[in-house]
Amino acid sequence: MPHFDLVIVGAGTSGMPCAIEAVAAGAKVCVIEQSDRPGGTxxxxxxxxxxxxxxxxxxxxxxxxxxxxxxxxERINGGTARRDLLHQTVPRQGSTIDWLMDHGFDMDPSCPAILHLHEAYTTARTYWGVNGGLSVLKVVQPLFENAMAQPNASMRYNTHATALLTEGGRVTGLCLESEGAQEAITANAVVLATGGYGGNARMFERLTGRPLVTAALATSTGSGIEMGQAVGGRLVGADKYLPTYAGIPENADGEKVLWRHMPALTPQQRQPWELHLASDGRRFVREDTPSVDEREHALLALPDLQFWCVFSDAIQRAAPPLLPGWTKEELQVAWSNRPDFVTADDPQALALATGMDPTHLTSSLTAYAAACNGDALDPMGRNHCPMPIAGSGLRAIRMHGMVLKTPAGLDVTDRLEVRGDKGIIPGLYAVGEAMGGAALSGQGFVSGMSVTPALTLGRWLGTELGRSLSSHFERGQQL
Ligand SMILES: Cc1cc2nc3c(=O)[nH]c(=O)nc-3n(C[C@H](O)[C@H](O)[C@H](O)COP(=O)(O)OP(=O)(O)OC[C@H]3O[C@@H](n4cnc5c(N)ncnc54)[C@H](O)[C@@H]3O)c2cc1C
Structure with missing residues (x-):
């Protein structure tokens, strides 16, 4: 049976940097990846x-x-994240950015910036590449491939890790499956860098009790989390789900959202001209609140996590585009064919077509019109009230709270050792979204607090394990 110092499951955002450092430290490393390419999310x-x-x-x-x-x-998430883990990653994250720059990262010239897609930091400390995640991959992938070409490294694509092997409570290896063939390998330590479960509707619905609408990849299966649980790892963070505000699935009743199809709902970029109405026709949020967190928590309070974005033909002509990433053809098809893109001649017809309660819908439109006309204050406290939603051409698009990253994962110590009710599980580690998106973001979205910790803690864990395992390896000792 092949034996390694360290097996890393997942060649994604956290697995690649972990492998780069562990190989550099001299450990005998094997990386297992279910897909045919590195990079993950x-x-x-x-x-x-x-x-x-x-x-x-x-x-x-x-x-x-x-x-x-x-x-x-901690201001943004109300102190709901793990402070001990934050202390591990935050002081190192500046060096991660410098490290990327040292390797030719194509930084967007507007960075560092204050970003309003999530609740904003008070200081300009958010960074992104000109091609988003692909810019990060452009730097990390060659370093990873170089590491995998070293004599102490081994890379297996198209190989699925299916279960952990244990002996006397210690993790000793993995069962693998590749093209129908089963195999077992042993290792002194296993790192689960397998990502979240945003591509697994069954697991997401079981853990949050909500329907999945997601921009995550199908490779985010949560299988690493389930493998860790199967050997006694504790699941934490399931109660900290917060939806991203908001997406439109590719198909009306589908679960997959394309990022380029995201509506422009950030007031700092485009003030709202529309009303956001819950499925019963009532307002549930001040649409122009500058706080993303306030909008996300208001959406979380809706049991179906969805709302109708209601406007009119006149608004469509006057306002900046609500769906800037959609092509003209895509919009034509959507307005002609999709049941979640509705046109109607009056509020009664709109209520009938959308399922909203006609009384609530009419009173939402009437009260907002009074605010637009200066006859009353907006009942939700909204300031941007440019035009009543009235006339014969009414429109509504159904939008959903959606998943970018998933909150629950394996409980880890501040050294990323997986633990359960009986304590630390020797030989098993988790990093990245496998330890739960909520571990470092809490019940909030905090700019950069998934990708940067995945890279930072991935590198840190690879260095730590690489050093300790390779020195034992050199001394011919078993851990
Ligand atoms: C559309 C979108 C936008 C986002 N934007 C941001 C952002 O701007 N900033 C931010 O901080 N976060 C963002 N996130 C979240 C962030 O990108 C992820 O949390 C992070 O990349 C996850 O890294 P990871 O290493 O945990 O998992 P991944 O990068 O997903 O890697 C996991 C790898 O493990 C492999 N794998 C899984 N199970 C197995 C198995 N059993 N056997 C073998 N291989 C397996 C997968 O195939 C995958 O390659 C975004 C997410 C999405 C979906």
């Missing part, structure tokens, strides 16, 4: 990162440090 991620004390900040005259970054994270 970086292929679709926006790749927005955050880090304090970077060279780019110094160059721009921005004073910042890890203490301020940490305080900002």
């Amino acid at each position: 970086l292929h679709v991620s926006l790749g927005q990162m955050s880090g304090a004390g970077t060279r780019l900040q110094a160059h721009a005259g921005i004073a910042d440090d890890a203490v301020a970054h940490l305080a900002d994270i």
Whole structure:
């Protein structure tokens, strides 16, 4: 049976940097990847990162440090993330950005910036490449492939890790499946860098009790989390789901959202001209609130996580585009064929076509019209009230709270050892979304706090394990 110092499951955002450092430290490393390419979620991620004390900040005259970054994270998520884990990653995240720059990262010239897609930091410490996650991959993939070409490294694509092997409570290896063939390998340590479960509707619905609408890849199956649970790992964070506000699935009743189809709902980029109405026709949020967190929590309170974005033909002509990423042809097809793109001649017909309660819908439109006309204050406290939603051409598009990353994962110590009710499971580690998106973001979206910790803690864990395992290896000892 092949034996390694370290097996890393997943050649994605956290697995690649973990492998790069472990191989450099001299450990005998094997990486297992179920798909035929490295990169994982970086292929679709926006790749927005955050880090304090970077060279780019110094160059721009921005004073910042890890203490301020940490305080900002805890302000945004109300202290709902793991502080001990934040202490592991946040002070190192600035170096991760510098490391990417050292390797030719094609940084967007507007960075570092304050980003409003998520609740904003008070300091400009968010960074992204000109091609989002692909810019990160462009730097990390060659380093990873170079590491995998070393004599102490072995890479297996199209290979699925199906179960962990244990002996006396210690993880000793893995069962693998490749093209129908089963195999077992042994290792002194296994790292689960397998990502989240945003591509697994069954698991998502079981853990959150909500329907899955997602921009995550199908490779985010949650299988690493389930493997860890099967050997006694504890699941944490399932109660911290927060939807992203908001997406339109590719098909009316489908679960998959294309990022380019995202509606423009960030007031800092486009003030709202529409009303957002819950499925019963009532307002549930101040559409122009500058707080993303406030919108996301209002959406979370809706049991079906969906709302109708209601406007009129006149608004469509006057306002900046609501769906800037859709082609003209896509919009024509959607308005002609899709049941979640509705046109109607009056509020009664709109209520009938959307299922909204006609009384609630009419009263939402009437109260908003009074605010637009200056006759009353908007009942939700909205300031941007440019035009009543009235006339014969009414329109509505159904939008859903959606998943970018999933909150639940394996409970880990601050050294990323997986633990369960009986304590630490020797030989087993988790990094990236496998330890739960909520571990570092809490119940909130904090800019860059998935990709950057995946890279940062991936590198840190690879260095730590590489050093300790290779020294034991050299001394001919078993851990
Ligand atoms: C559309 C979108 C936009 C996002 N934008 C941002 C952003 O701007 N900033 C941010 O911080 N976060 C963002 N995120 C989240 C972030 O990208 C992810 O949390 C992060 O990339 C996950 O890294 P990971 O290493 O945990 O998993 P991944 O990168 O998904 O890697 C996991 C790898 O493990 C493999 N694998 C899984 N199970 C097995 C198995 N059993 N056997 C073998 N291989 C397996 C998978 O195939 C995959 O290659 C975004 C997510 C999405 C979907």
